[in-house]
Amino acid sequence: MARTAEDTRGDAESAAPPQPPPPPGRGTRRKPRGDRERAAGYAFLTPWILGFLGLTLGPMAASLYLSFTDYNLFTAPSWVGLDNYRRLFADDQWLQSIRVTGAYVVLAVPLKLALALAVAMLLAAPHRGQGFYRSAFYAPSLLGASVSVALVWRALFSDDAVVDRLLRAVGVETGGWVGNPDFALLLLVLLAVWQFGAPMVIFLAGLKQVPRQYYEAAEVDGAGWWRRFQTITLPMISPVLFFNLLLETVNSFQVFTASFVISGGSGGPAGSTLIYTLYLYQQGFTHYQMGYASAMAWMLILGAGLVVVALFRMSRTMVFYSGDEGR
């Protein structure tokens, strides 16, 4: 995403200078090229514009309105002002869902990215079987979001099931996973970490672009492994790191299937897996509290938006763009 921001900025600059006046028309019937290009642009974008207005912007505006109403889908919405928002902050379950989501994001994203980077660095050095490992490690990223894998996870981590027995064999006693409020969320985190392949592939692509001479020069200077990682690898891949961080953070706000399937839709035990989207689903689609759920949706937009802005802020000081990367 770092690159995207760059790109758009670049485009804004290149598009900003006033366009040269259209060449004198060769044929009177033909419109000047700028006009035709504009018409073509809007024509090609028509589906996207319709979708954006009808399925994104319109609904967002509608949910802003609904968030100030009481609406159960069957009787007309009635205006209640800020009641829904007031209720939210007094709703223990909502506060719980924020704690759960926060803990999930804070645990899952760094662990997943750390593993992804470590494995990418392992695979970056040329070895036999490299391509095979890369594909094999990537596979869980495609399977992990499915109901099947969530069910498998539930089966593996059930009380007295496979993981329990394997851990007990090495002397670790957790007191269960699926049914244990202290460990149930960790189960979801592990499922996320298992899908480290997608960011790993992106890291690998980034690592390939680091010039080898840098490492050779550093080695001549006697820089050790950690020092090379800190001063060459990390700055050079920081745009990719930022991209992964942004994408994984945004994605982990949207996890639903795993907690829904593993907790049987309840978010239990004891609310320990009540991820934000699950609570939103419960309010909207099992209790039909559409107004209340809309307020929740807007708090999600605000929360996720703040996190994204914070990440972009952070990237200004943390992300290093080497000069030859720009176009």
Add this chain to the structure above:
Amino acid sequence: MRTSAATRPRRVLWHVLALALLGLVMYPLVWVAGAAVTPTHEIVGNTRLVPAQPVLDNFARALEGMAGIPVWRFLANSLLLAVLTVTGIVASSALAAYAFARLRFRGRNTMFVLMIGTLLMPFHAVIIPQYIIFQQLGLVDTYVPLVLGKFLATEAFFVFLMVQFMRQLPRELDQAARIDGCGYWGIFWHVIAPLSRPAFGTAAIFAFIWSWNDLFAPLIYLNTPEKFPIPLALRMYADQTSTSDFGAMIAMSVIALVPVVLFFLAFQRLLVQGMATSGLKG
């Protein structure tokens, strides 16, 4: 490890590490494959990967499906949804991407930023009003809410992926086509679209797999079991049978995974490359 001649012990260590990780990552998948052919009462807590006496009756019971609807029906529903999704996403994203990547017009950059904004925005934020709209239109319990957005390029990831790809195609191609008398549609159809086939292919495979796995939208919009795609059916099945017929549930999970695994095996190179380029320019 950076030096060109990696020493032998290091090479061995590399393979040991990679294999250990491979074992860990693949364990759940190998376990479920084994569990699917293990008799029901032996599955829970079974740590051996290959059953002593493989049986197929879990699959036989799973294929019977639920509520008198055979599994084939759910698979066919999933396939129909996936085909519609892939068609819609590739067509609409290609059009939008061409405009973003190759044309200049007022408002393009603003719209591009908005498009990226929707990429970062949680999907669940608009689900309530979307549901209300489709409910008012009488379209709940149809496939329209599940695929309409796909035809309107609302999945920004795919637009973004194609923009990245189209941007790196040489500009001279457009000019040459224009000299040959092509309009913008002609340039798109005869030049850009054929050259963008790798990007379309990657998008199609991702779109297929995501559609195949999706639970949230079908869960919200569909009520009639005959219309359920496989993830929703599987979830219902798990709720009904998790205590009584664990083996059939595991077998049905495997059945649901098979198409994704096949797609992955067939297209892994394209998928890995597509994922890699999504993070990098061109």
